[in-house]
Amino acid sequence: MLNPIKIGLLGLGTVGGGVVNVLQRNAREISRRAGRDIQVTHASVRDLNKSRLCNTEDIVLTEQPMSLVNNPEIDVVVELIGGTTRARDLVLKAIANGKHVVTANKALIALHGNEIFDEAQKQGVIVAFEAAVAGGIPIIKTIREGLSGNEIEWLAGIINGTTNFILTEMREKGRAFDDVLIEAQELGYAESDPTFDIEGVDAAHKLTILAAIAFGVPLNFEATYTEGITRIEPIDVEYAEQFGYRIKHLGFARRTAQGVEMRVHPALVPEGRLLANVDGVMNAVLVYGDAVGPTLHYGAGAGSEPTASAVVADLVDVVRSLTVDPENRVPHLAFQPDTITKNQRFLGIEDIQSAYYLRMEADDLPGVLAHVASILSESGISIEAVSQKEPRTGETQVNIVLLTHRVQEKLLNEAIVRIEALPDIRGEIMRIRLESLSQ
Numbered sequence: 006m007l008n009p010i011k012i013g014l015l016g017l018g019t020v021g022g023g024v025v026n027v028l029q030r031n032a033r034e035i036s037r038r039a040g041r042d043i044q045v046t047h048a049s050v051r052d053l054n055k056s057r058l059c060n061t062e063d064i065v066l067t068e069q070p071m072s073l074v075n076n077p078e079i080d081v082v083v084e085l086i087g088g089t090t091r092a093r094d095l096v097l098k099a100i101a102n103g104k105h106v107v108t109a110n111k112a113l114i115a116l117h118g119n120e121i122f123d124e125a126q127k128q129g130v131i132v133a134f135e136a137a138v139a140g141g142i143p144i145i146k147t148i149r150e151g152l153s154g155n156e157i158e159w160l161a162g163i164i165n166g167t168t169n170f171i172l173t174e175m176r177e178k179g180r181a182f183d184d185v186l187i188e189a190q191e192l193g194y195a196e197s198d199p200t201f202d203i204e205g206v207d208a209a210h211k212l213t214i215l216a217a218i219a220f221g222v223p224l225n226f227e228a229t230y231t232e233g234i235t236r237i238e239p240i241d242v243e244y245a246e247q248f249g250y251r252i253k254h255l256g257f258a259r260r261t262a263q264g265v266e267m268r269v270h271p272a273l274v275p276e277g278r279l280l281a282n283v284d285g286v287m288n289a290v291l292v293y294g295d296a297v298g299p300t301l302h303y304g305a306g307a308g309s310e311p312t313a314s315a316v317v318a319d320l321v322d323v324v325r326s327l328t329v330d331p332e333n334r335v336p337h338l339a340f341q342p343d344t345i346t347k348n349q350r351f352l353g354i355e356d357i358q359s360a361y362y363l364r365m366e367a368d369d370l371p372g373v374l375a376h377v378a379s380i381l382s383e384s385g386i387s388i389e390a391v392s393q394k395e396p397r398t399g400e401t402q403v404n405i406v407l408l409t410h411r412v413q414e415k416l417l418n419e420a421i422v423r424i425e426a427l428p429d430i431r432g433e434i435m436r437i438r439l440e441s442l443s444q
């Protein structure tokens with residue numbers, strides 16, 4: 006057997022601790038697969054006195070991550086710190102030093118991936134990032150390799166474990182948003198800044214990466230429409246159920262003749278769809294290829310060992326590829342770099358077509374519903390279902406809930422402005438997109 010491959014871990018928190026545990030526990034199987042032992046020899050942390058999830062007896066710990074990146078004994082650097090400033094400097098330096106890199110950092114890849122992969126290609130090193138999307142689900146490998154015979158038409162997924170956990174606990178147990186978020190943080194699911202999870206930014210990072218490898222377009226985080234779950238109220242979860250839908254936080258990417266559409270937002274999904282039944286911290290990604298049709302990929306989307314599973318798989322891949330010429334390796338973003346569509350047009354949110362759930366508060370007077378219906382009709386928006394909820398005792402306002410057929414978002418926005426201006430309508434209209442996921 007060849008000498009062990011030496012790993013320098015940057016970060017020994019939830020994911021870093023999991024990586025050490027998996028590498029230690031499954032050392033024999035991993036070595037049989039990789040053809041060499043894989044050993045974490047060094048790790049960097051912020052606080053040397055903190056207790057760790059893993060046994061660090063045989064690991065040299067330091068508070069100086071750059072010392073690992075510059076250590077000639079280390080073969081592969083694994084970046085598990087997070088963030089985009091320090092992590093970018095460390096990763097670029099590791100590449101410049103000729104080291105292969107594995108990272109779970111979706112923010113880094115979504116924002117700086119184009120630069121990082123350019124540098125990696127120049128240096129002939131691998132930057133692997135399976136754990137950056139959907140935790141333990143091997144979705145990067147699946148799209149990049151398993152589906153490489155297909156023209157991928159669209160993909161949709163639940164790609165943030167924290168928000169799915171929150172929405173599930175709210176729906177199943179009626180728990181309060183803030184309590185569930187605290188639990189998600191304690192379980193190690195949430196980002197260090199959890200607003201990234203609940204405002205959809207983390208899912209947008211992941212969707213940006215999925216769209217790039219699915220369609221052969223550059224990483225373009227700015228073009229991804231981002232909306233989180235903080236505006237969703239328990240009453241919307243309840244009304245959605247009455248119509249036969251579940252509210253999920255969805256990432257959606259589609260290639261059309263007009264351009265590439267990338268968006269993350271809450272969506273009503275028909276309750277019979279498999280995606281509607283993906284609960285808790287689980288993630289799932291539905292990929293539609295022209296040859297294979299729909300394929301669904303399901304698994305834990307966050308947490309210590311599920312994420313470590315993906316990081317370790319990348320390490321095994323890196324070790325197996327050490328003897329392969331750089332130009333014969335799987336391209337970082339799935340397509341050969343010189344074929345990536347540089348001037349790709351990306352669609353704005355007003356260009357997209359969707360069906361919608363609308364909830365509005367109205368005075369309980371005759372004719373209100375007719376006014377709303379006539380505005381929608383004048384805008385060419387047809388109604389699929391409507392329900393008017395009786396006012397609660399002592400209240401004079403009713404909730405009108407509507408489901409529309411598919412329409413361009415710009416037309417819906419114009420109609421909403423007109424409906425909100427009606428004298429009988431109170432406050433803002435709640436609008437949630439509705440995705441049937443059938444085409």
Ligand code: NAP
Nearest residue numbers: 016017018019020050051052085086087109110307308312
């Ligand atoms: P974490 O538990 O907060 O761990 C971060 C580690 O990095 C800690 O060991 C911390 O040191 C160290 N660190 C933080 N800031 C640092 C700095 N400025 N300089 C040096 N070291 C620093 O985070 P995590 O959950 O493991 O996440 C790590 C990465 O994996 C992130 O990019 C995250 O988005 C990604 N990810 C996480 C999950 C998940 O389920 N948690 C899943 C997929 C991807 P101390 O321990 O001493 O504080």
Ligand code: HSE
Nearest residue numbers: 165166167195196307
């Ligand atoms: N905070 C992320 C989530 C971690 O909840 O999905 C996994 O990427």
